[in-house]
Amino acid sequence: MTRPASALPAPPAAPAVTPYVDLSRAEWSALRERTPLPLTAEEVERLRGLGDVIDLDEVREVYLPLSRLLNLYVGATHGLRGALNTFLGEGAQPGTPFVIGVAGSVAVGKSTVARLLRELLARWPEHPRVELLTTDGFLLPNAELHRRGLMSRKGFPESYDRRALTRFVAEVKAGKPEVSAPVYSHLIYDIVPGERLVVRRPDILIVEGLNVLQPALPGRDGRTRVAVADFFDFSVYVDARIEDIERWYLDRFRKLRQTAFQNPFSYFRKYTQVSEEEALDYARNTWRTINRPNLRENIAPTRGRANLVLRKGPDHTVRRLSLRKL
Numbered sequence: 001m002t003r004p005a006s007a008l009p010a011p012p013a014a015p016a017v018t019p020y021v022d023l024s025r026a027e028w029s030a031l032r033e034r035t036p037l038p039l040t041a042e043e044v045e046r047l048r049g050l051g052d053v054i055d056l057d058e059v060r061e062v063y064l065p066l067s068r069l070l071n072l073y074v075g076a077t078h079g080l081r082g083a084l085n086t087f088l089g090e091g092a093q094p095g096t097p098f099v100i101g102v103a104g105s106v107a108v109g110k111s112t113v114a115r116l117l118r119e120l121l122a123r124w125p126e127h128p129r130v131e132l133l134t135t136d137g138f139l140l141p142n143a144e145l146h147r148r149g150l151m152s153r154k155g156f157p158e159s160y161d162r163r164a165l166t167r168f169v170a171e172v173k174a175g176k177p178e179v180s181a182p183v184y185s186h187l188i189y190d191i192v193p194g195e196r197l198v199v200r201r202p203d204i205l206i207v208e209g210l211n212v213l214q215p216a217l218p219g220r221d222g223r224t225r226v227a228v229a230d231f232f233d234f235s236v237y238v239d240a241r242i243e244d245i246e247r248w249y250l251d252r253f254r255k256l257r258q259t260a261f262q263n264p265f266s267y268f269r270k271y272t273q274v275s276e277e278e279a280l281d282y283a284r285n286t287w288r289t290i291n292r293p294n295l296r297e298n299i300a301p302t303r304g305r306a307n308l309v310l311r312k313g314p315d316h317t318v319r320r321l322s323l324r325k326l
């Protein structure tokens with residue numbers, strides 16, 4: 001007699017497949033082999049963002065293994081390019097730049113990670129020319145954000161000229177001799193008129209920004225579009241608990257009030273002329289109405305697309321790392 005299907009013993013659960021290997025800081029750090037430490041304490045100090053805690057131990061244990069991994073990836077990517085050239089019968093072609101994306105929330109410390117990677121990667125003889133692009137240069141100018149009613153959506157995907165950003169990275173990747181991008185200033189809180197960042201055939205391009213891992217929007221007629229992430233050879237997501245990031249954002253605002261906001265040209269100068277509590281109310285409101293929703297709705301959902309997730313603890317130091325292996 002056959003038993004009803006419902007009475008059959010359940011098959012053993014298939015082991016959950018995760019594309020990532022999850023490593024503690026110590027396990028990750030052991031992977032750096034004998035990669036020498038090419039930076040001094042003063043150089044690290046210079047690269048550090050306001051509020052970031054990063055010292056030589058952090059560089060040695062977290063960022064040197066990453067620099068070694070990336071050096072291996074760059075070499076392997078050149079090998080793949082050679083295979084493609086052979087297939088296409090094109091003979092030896094100049095290699096295309098290796099493109100790295102660095103994503104994460106406002107105030108999580110992406111800029112420090114990106115600047116540190118630039119310095120470390122440039123010290124390998126195989127790829128000394130490393131350029132860094134921050135995506136804020138592709139924010140729409142304030143006048144245009146006002147016109148579109150997007151002034152309180154700065155940093156959301158729709159506040160960027162995504163097509164121009166993607167074109168910039170595509171052209172660098174295609175080996176165009178000279179490509180330029182607009183420049184954003186945190187001081188004036190706007191695009192700087194007439195200023196350009198010029199990139200000339202780097203070995204590596206690092207693209208840092210909130211939304212760099214966003215997939216492309218579907219085209220109007222259903223055609224697939226490309227997004228900036230489609231040109232990445234490797235990507236890093238800088239992650240932390242949302243409560244910690246909010247605290248870093250507010251601490252940084254407090255410090256900026258004592259420093260950069262004092263500049264007579266600072267867009268935020270008005271917050272040096274009110275009480276600290278009033279200024280912090282403004283920052284809390286910006287976090288609650290702009291940066292936190294952007295993190296929840298747009299940025300955090302892209303974490304699973306990164307090749308590497310750096311998970312920071314409450315003191316900004318990296319505690320765990322998830323490396324994509326599938």
Ligand SMILES: Nc1ncnc2c1ncn2[C@@H]1O[C@H](COP(=O)(O)OP(=O)(O)O)[C@@H](O)[C@H]1O
Nearest residue numbers: 049050105106107108109110111112186187260
């Ligand atoms: N209002 C501001 N005035 C001057 N510098 C700022 C201001 N806001 C942010 N910054 C600086 O700009 C850089 C980028 O900040 P942000 O986009 O929040 O990314 P992250 O903190 O992840 O690097 C940081 O180095 C930060 O210290």
Ligand SMILES: CC(C)(COP(=O)(O)O)[C@@H](O)C(=O)NCCC(=O)O
Nearest residue numbers: 106134135136154155209210286290
């Ligand atoms: C300029 C930013 C959108 C970050 O841009 P990114 O370089 O990541 O593209 C962000 O730092 C910002 O200013 N957000 C607006 C809300 C605020 O004032 O915090």
